[in-house]
Amino acid sequence: MENFSLILAIVVITALAFDFTNGFHDTANAMATTISTGALKPKVAVAMSAALNLVGAFLSVEVANTISKGLVDENGIRPEVIFAALVGAILWNLLTWLVGLPSSSSHALMGGLIGATIASAGMGAVHGDVLVTKVLIPALAAPIVAGVAAMFATRLSYTLGKKADGKAAEKGYRAGQIASAGLVSLAHGTNDAQKTMGIITLALVAGGVVAPDSDPPTWVILSAGLAIALGTWLGGWRIIRTMGKGLTELQPQQGFAAQTSAATVILASSHLGFSLSTTHSVSGSVMGAGLGRKGGVVRWSTATRMLVAWCLTLPAAALVGALAESVTNLGDWGTAVVAVFLIASSAAIWKLSRREVVDASNVNEPEEPAGVVTTAIAAVTPPPAGTVTEDLTATIPAPATTASPDPATPPAAAV
Amino acid sequence: MKIDWAALGSVFGVSLAVTVGLVTLFTLGIMGLSRRERAVAQGNSATLAVTGAYVCFAACAAAVAYGISLIMTKA
Numbered sequence: 177m178e179n180f181s182l183i184l185a186i187v188v189i190t191a192l193a194f195d196f197t198n199g200f201h202d203t204a205n206a207m208a209t210t211i212s213t214g215a216l217k218p219k220v221a222v223a224m225s226a227a228l229n230l231v232g233a234f235l236s237v238e239v240a241n242t243i244s245k246g247l248v249d250e251n252g253i254r255p256e257v258i259f260a261a262l263v264g265a266i267l268w269n270l271l272t273w274l275v276g277l278p279s280s281s282s283h284a285l286m287g288g289l290i291g292a293t294i295a296s297a298g299m300g301a302v303h304g305d306v307l308v309t310k311v312l313i314p315a316l317a318a319p320i321v322a323g324v325a326a327m328f329a330t331r332l333s334y335t336l337g338k339k340a341d342g343k344a345a346e347k348g349y350r351a352g353q354i355a356s357a358g359l360v361s362l363a364h365g366t367n368d369a370q371k372t373m374g375i376i377t378l379a380l381v382a383g384g385v386v387a388p389d390s391d392p393p394t395w396v397i398l399s400a401g402l403a404i405a406l407g408t409w410l411g412g413w414r415i416i417r418t419m420g421k422g423l424t425e426l427q428p429q430q431g432f433a434a435q436t437s438a439a440t441v442i443l444a445s446s447h448l449g450f451s452l453s454t455t456h457s458v459s460g461s462v463m464g465a466g467l468g469r470k471g472g473v474v475r476w477s478t479a480t481r482m483l484v485a486w487c488l489t490l491p492a493a494a495l496v497g498a499l500a501e502s503v504t505n506l507g508d509w510g511t512a513v514v515a516v517f518l519i520a521s522s523a524a525i526w527k528l529s530r531r532e533v534v535d536a537s538n539v540n541e542p543e544e545p546a547g548v549v550t551t552a553i554a555a556v557t558p559p560p561a562g563t564v565t566e567d568l569t570a571t572i573p574a575p576a577t578t579a580s581p582d583p584a585t586p587p588a589a590a591v
Numbered sequence: 592m593k594i595d596w597a598a599l600g601s602v603f604g605v606s607l608a609v610t611v612g613l614v615t616l617f618t619l620g621i622m623g624l625s626r627r628e629r630a631v632a633q634g635n636s637a638t639l640a641v642t643g644a645y646v647c648f649a650a651c652a653a654a655v656a657y658g659i660s661l662i663m664t665k666a
Contacts, residue, residue, distance in 0.1 A: 232662065235662055235663050236662075236663060236664070308594075309594055309595070313594055313599070317599055317602075317603075321602060321603045321606050321607075322606070324603075324607065325606050325607045325610040325611065326610065328607065328610075328611050329610045329611050329613075329614035329615075330614075332611060332614060332615055332618070333614050333615075333617075333618045336615065336618045336619065336622070337618040337621060337622060342625050342628045342629070343628060344621065344624035344625045344627065344628045345621045345624070345625045348617075348620065348621040348624055349621065352617050352651075355651075355655055356655075359655060359658050359659070359662075362659065362662055363658075363662050366662050429618075432614070432617070433610075433614050436610055436613055436614055436617075437606070437610040439658065440605075440606050440609045440610045440613070441602070441606045441610075443658050443661050443662070444602055444605045444606045444609065445602045445606070446661075447661050448598055448601055448602050448605065450595060450598040450599055450602050452602070
């Protein structure tokens with residue numbers, strides 16, 4: 177491992193950071209339905225998903241190899257390009273998490289790579305037709321396929337299962353949801369942890385540390401698996417709320433149908449060689465399950481916002497990736513500037529997210545009356561905290577809005 | 592530009608068939624179990640329903656096992 181240069185170390189760390197954001201961005205895919213229907217307690221759900229992600233990371237290195245061997249020309253790529261691509265992908269992941277919208281982490285990564293490559297090698301380095309067949313068509317197909325399957329499955333389970341009620345049915349649907357959610361977690365671990373492994377290996381090859389065409393070193397597999405598991409375990413509660421509650425109200429039968437459809441679509445598509453995004457499949461199947469129940473309502477406003485985010489993912493990450501690449505081109509100080517910018521904007525996004533905390537305690541609350549009103553209500557409801565805030569609003573009216581969120585934090589953190 | 596309609600179509604068909612099939616099996620299994628619940632409440636037994644339920648669940652478990660094997664041997 178000699179001549180492990182500084183830029184290479186930065187790339188590896190940034191790749192692990194991306195893996196981490198990937199983890200908490202995609203927890204919702206596996207666990208949103210399980211959490212919103214109450215099949216598992218929120219914290220148990222994310223812990224289980226994290227463990228399965230970690231296991232999944234060790235199951236196979238095939239996906240990692242397809243990325244590090246062949247998808248990108250290993251000879252031409254410099255570590256700085258990969259770094260710039262990762263910056264674009266991380267920032268997009270954090271931004272969509274802040275507004276609570278599920279979007280594909282793979283698209284963000286691909287967008288970043290495309291943007292950075294264009295800035296580095298020009299327009300000709302990107303194949304437009306590959307973009308359409310590998311990115312655009314799957315993005316349209318995934319939610320439709322998963323949605324139609326989930327809709328029929330839901331409709332069927334309601335017609336067939338009219339006589340299925342009581343404790344046994346409740347327990348059964350719980351077990352079914354947990355099993356299918358586990359399968360999605362496992363598949364996510366093999367797919368997405370390995371994308372990072374592939375990226376790190378690519379950077380190591382580009383930096384001349386490991387020979388071209390070699391498998392990822394063990395420490396790469398281990399750290400990538402741990403990073404994605406840690407991110408999953410922290411839980412992207414904002415996205416879980418949108419997926420589980422924001423799109424539609426899910427009953428256990430629907431949750432089961434949705435998660436089964438998503439697991440099937442993900443496994444079938446990757447097995448048949450037409451890989452579909454996990455995020456798109458799960459979102460589609462949740463909407464399908466919402467449409468499948470009589471009287472079920474899909475909130476199309478949320479769905480539309482989500483769709484817009486999907487369309488923007490690739491160009492937005494590409495734009496940031498391209499900008500980052502052109503700045504790193506200016507020399508070592510340019511790379512430093514980009515690194516500082518990444519850390520600063522991540523910190524700013526995190527800071528913004530603290531204005532309205534979403535965590536395991538309030539993940540199942542409805543999304544709509546959000547903002548200051550909910551925090552104020554939460555602050556007033558518990559009697560001891562309520563008297564304090566009332567006193568505050570009575571004596572000094574102006575800082576009441578800034579003071580009231582504070583009492584809301586302890587109960588949220590305590591649970 | 593060549594869109595692989597055959598692959599897309601087979602993904603669609605397989606996903607639809609497998610999902611609907613699995614959910615049907617699982618719902619049948621749950622129906623069997625709730626029939627037993629009702630039968631036990633009335634002091635009867637429902638051996639046929641319970642056997643059927645476990646057959647359904649075994650089929651579902653086999654599908655999950657096949658899914659895991661797909662994940663492990665992903666090429």
